[in-house]
Amino acid sequence: LSKKSTVKPKPRFLRVNTLKTTSGSVIEVLKKTHKVVKDDIVPDMLVLPPGTDLHKHPLVTDGKVFLQGKASCMVAVALSPKPGWKVIDACAAPGNKTVHLAALMNGEGSIIACELNKERAKTLQHTVRKSGANNIETVNGDFLEIDSNDPSYAEVRAILLDPSCSGSGISTERLDHLLPSHSTDDQDDAGSTARIRKLSAFQRKVLSHALSFPSVERLVYSTCSIHQAENEDVVSSVLPLATSLGFELATPFPQWGRRGLPVFDGAEHLLRTDPEDDLEGFFIALFVRKAAADDASE
Numbered sequence: 001l002s003k004k005s006t007v008k009p010k011p012r013f014l015r016v017n018t019l020k021t022t023s024g025s026v027i028e029v030l031k032k033t034h035k036v037v038k039d040d041i042v043p044d045m046l047v048l049p050p051g052t053d054l055h056k057h058p059l060v061t062d063g064k065v066f067l068q069g070k071a072s073c074m075v076a077v078a079l080s081p082k083p084g085w086k087v088i089d090a091c092a093a094p095g096n097k098t099v100h101l102a103a104l105m106n107g108e109g110s111i112i113a114c115e116l117n118k119e120r121a122k123t124l125q126h127t128v129r130k131s132g133a134n135n136i137e138t139v140n141g142d143f144l145e146i147d148s149n150d151p152s153y154a155e156v157r158a159i160l161l162d163p164s165c166s167g168s169g170i171s172t173e174r175l176d177h178l179l180p181s182h183s184t185d186d187q188d189d190a191g192s193t194a195r196i197r198k199l200s201a202f203q204r205k206v207l208s209h210a211l212s213f214p215s216v217e218r219l220v221y222s223t224c225s226i227h228q229a230e231n232e233d234v235v236s237s238v239l240p241l242a243t244s245l246g247f248e249l250a251t252p253f254p255q256w257g258r259r260g261l262p263v264f265d266g267a268e269h270l271l272r273t274d275p276e277d278d279l280e281g282f283f284i285a286l287f288v289r290k291a292a293a294d295d296a297s298e
């Protein structure tokens with residue numbers, strides 16, 4: 001068998017928008033026409049056979065269900081903001097994770113969803129409207145220009161940071177995960193190596209900024225990249241700063257087997273997903289402030 005044969009069709013994942021309905025009600029509707037089961041680790045995630053097309057289904061057009069992948073949904077669950085908290089989604093459009101956060105918070109508390117790009121900010125607003133969430137304030141601006149010492153952000157307790165990345169974990173055509181090394185920089189052409197370096201520098205800057213908010217207890221850094229330069233290297237480069245501010249790495253989804261590449265002490269806390277797990281290539285790092293570490297790895 002060639003290695004290529006390990007790329008199999010992915011199941012269709014659905015996230016139930018609990019701001020509008022329940023998993024039980026959605027299952028009742030879908031089971032009439034589809035084989036549907038609950039996901040084993042992500043709450044309110046349903047799994048249907050590969051190729052199931054629900055784009056025009058009323059559950060989707062009404063915003064009761066979002067066609068969101070499992071790996072993407074693991075990001076907001078890793079952050080697990082409590083209902084009532086004040087939260088920032090720093091790089092928010094198109095807003096799938098923003099509205100997932102709102103659902104996890106039962107619509108209680110507040111979310112500031114920041115998006116730099118004007119057109120994408122409109123998409124974000126559309127996603128928010130569709131979700132029915134009424135605790136999300138969208139801001140079309142640069143997260144890096146939000147002053148973390150401004151008293152209006154003094155009570156922010158959680159930040160989701162899902163910044164621009166190479167997207168190398170997403171392409172359905174990609175075969176690079178089959179290469180022997182995860183660090184593919186040496187196989188890239190000069191242009192894409194330079195692009196990754198630039199992205200990585202931006203990611204370090206924006207993650208350092210997120211760490212500077214004074215009351216943050218939980219911070220998730222995520223990408224849909226498979227490149228070490230955008231993932232483990234970014235986290236390890238901010239660790240001295242994070243540690244000096246009282247943060248430590250915690251272990252999101254401890255039952256999940258695929259962890260960070262073992263390139264520094266602590267990388268075992270990081271989480272990777274991969275097409276071999278029927279998913280897409282995401283990366284999640286969870287920072288918790290020491291004072292709140294007790295409930296960090298639920």
Ligand code: SAM
Pocket residue numbers: 072090091092093094095096097098114115116117120141142143144162163164165
């Ligand atoms: N979290 C989103 C979701 O799940 O729907 C996807 C976010 S996407 C990977 C990254 C977004 O960050 C892009 O829309 C990009 O325009 C935005 N962005 C990039 N730099 C930014 C900045 N400095 N401030 C705010 N948003 C930024």
